[in-house]
Structures are given as structure tokens and as C-alpha cells.
Amino acid sequence: MSVDLTPLPPRDAIRALEARGGNLHPSFAWQEVYADDHAAMFTVAKSAGHAILEDIFNAVLNALENGETLDSFSRRLKPVLVQKGWWGEAIEEDPLTGEPVKVRLGSLRRLRTIFEVNMRVSYAAGHWAAFERTKALRPYMRYVAVQDGLTRPEHLKLHNLVLPVDHPFWNTHAPPNGWNCRCTLQSLSAVDVDRLKGQGEALRFEPPAITLQPWTNKRTGEVRHVPEGIDPGWDYNPGKAGHRETVQRLEARGGPDFGEGV
Numbered sequence: 001m002s003v004d005l006t007p008l009p010p011r012d013a014i015r016a017l018e019a020r021g022g023n024l025h026p027s028f029a030w031q032e033v034y035a036d037d038h039a040a041m042f043t044v045a046k047s048a049g050h051a052i053l054e055d056i057f058n059a060v061l062n063a064l065e066n067g068e069t070l071d072s073f074s075r076r077l078k079p080v081l082v083q084k085g086w087w088g089e090a091i092e093e094d095p096l097t098g099e100p101v102k103v104r105l106g107s108l109r110r111l112r113t114i115f116e117v118n119m120r121v122s123y124a125a126g127h128w129a130a131f132e133r134t135k136a137l138r139p140y141m142r143y144v145a146v147q148d149g150l151t152r153p154e155h156l157k158l159h160n161l162v163l164p165v166d167h168p169f170w171n172t173h174a175p176p177n178g179w180n181c182r183c184t185l186q187s188l189s190a191v192d193v194d195r196l197k198g199q200g201e202a203l204r205f206e207p208p209a210i211t212l213q214p215w216t217n218k219r220t221g222e223v224r225h226v227p228e229g230i231d232p233g234w235d236y237n238p239g240k241a242g243h244r245e246t247v248q249r250l251e252a253r254g255g256p257d258f259g260e261g262v
Contacts, residue, residue, distance in 0.1 A: 012126030016122050020039065020242070025041040031217050035241075038121065050084065050105075085105075113179070116180070125243050139189070140188040142187075145183045146182045154229025157229075162204065177231070
């Protein structure tokens with residue numbers, strides 16, 4: 001008897017991305033859309049004034065639905081952006097100052113950032129939906145940092161921190177909590193916690209002290225206090241925010257409950 005091992009699409013992550021795609025929001029600079037505002041919209045810096053945001057969103061959605069790689073995503077999207085003139089460097093007027101400035105439009109490096117950021121925040125929202133569904137049986141979250149010598153020290157210090165799902169620490173320290181952050185959260189039951197202890201994992205059950213650093217948003221003038229080790233703009237919980245926005249949108253249009261399926 002043959003067994004079909006075709007992986008299922010990440011439905012919760014797809015729903016979260018689709019919810020953001022309901023509000024395509026062109027912007028000039030990344031600072032214009034801050035932190036959990038991203039959960040309610042899809043935006044790309046320097047997209048203002050260019051008819052490319054729908055193309056990029058559709059490419060990201062297709063990649064998520066079909067398990068597409070960065071390479072195939074970039075090869076398929078680049079010709080569209082080049083044809084529309086959104087590639088390389090250009091001189092554009094800054095809508096905030098009215099002054100001409102040199103800007104970087106599309107590039108392979110930018111496509112990598114667009115791909116990786118949107119994949120990570122979409123999967124984070126999908127994972128958070130699962131965390132909410134199962135927290136009665138799996139009430140703990142474990143911070144997991146990649147142990148390959150490339151992880152930033154502040155994130156590495158959080159490795160093996162175990163706290164309840166609803167602990168306020170996760171409101172500002174749930175990955176991804178920075179550009180190119182590869183950290184993840186793992187849900188645990190009490191049995192899982194005991195098993196990890198038995199395997200010699202040095203689990204910690206008290207959050208570290210949070211040191212706040214002032215950061216000024218150059219686009220708005222707003223001064224925010226961002227936790228040390230968290231990149232400005234990432235001082236929120238991408239998974240929880242994305243899950244919350246998706247639930248609200250589905251409820252508003254009378255759709256199925258977000259928790260149906262996996």
C-alpha cells in the first residue's frame with residue numbers, strides 16, 4: 001500500500017498573509033509602517049508611486065502556497081519588476097521633504113529581504129494560531145536560537161528560555177525580532193519540559209531584565225524605547241499580531257473560524 005507524503009500547505013500562515021493582502025499599502029520608507037501595523041497591511045519600502053505592490057504580494061503568496069524557494073521566487077518576479085521600471089537605483093522625490101534623493105528600488109538582495117521577512121512573519125502568525133489552539137495542553141513556550149555561531153549574542157542569550165504562552169515577555173521578544181532573525185518559538189507541555197530537563201537542556205524559567213534604548217523614527221520624529229537586542233520595528237510579537245488581525249478579518253466577513261484546519 002502506497003502512502004501519500006505530500007506536505008499540506010501551511011493554511012494558517014496563508015490566511016495570515018491573505019489578511020494582510022487585503023490592504024496593499026505603498027510606502028516610501030520602512031519607518032512609515034512600524035511594528036504591529038504590518039499585521040494589518042502588506043507594504044514594501046520604495047513602492048510608493050510604482051504599480052508593483054500587487055505583483056510582489058501575489059508572488060509572495062504563490063511562494064507560500066506552493067513551497068517555492070527564494071531562487072524561483074526571484075527568477076519569476078524580477079522580469080516583472082524590471083519591465084515596470086522598479087529595479088536598480090533611481091532619483092525620486094521624498095514625499096516627506098519634497099527633495100530628490102537617490103533610492104534603491106529592486107535588487108536581488110531586496111527580493112531576498114522581501115521573501116524572507118514575509119515568509120517568517122506569515123509562519124509566525126500560523127504558529128501562533130496553533131499555540132492558541134493547544135495552550136491548554138501545551139501551556140509553555142521555549143525560545144530556540146540557532147546554534148551555529150552566526151546568531152546575534154542578544155538572541156543567543158534567550159535560548160532555552162521557557163515561559164507561559166501568555167507571558168508579557170513574548171509581547172516584545174517573540175521571533176522574528178530583528179532583520180534576518182532565525183529564532184523560533186516551540187510550544188511545550190509539562191511532560192516536554194521534564195523530558196528536555198532529562199536530556200540535559202539548561203532551561204530557564206525567569207525572563208531576563210529588559211534594558212530599553214531610545215530610538216528616534218526619522219520619518220515621524222517619534223521617540224520609542226526599544227528593548228536592547230531587538231531591532232527597531234521588531235519590538236512586537238509578529239505571530240500574535242498576525243493571528244489577531246486574521247481572526248478579526250475573518251470574523252468581520254463571517255468567514256470560518258481561524259482555528260479550523262492546520
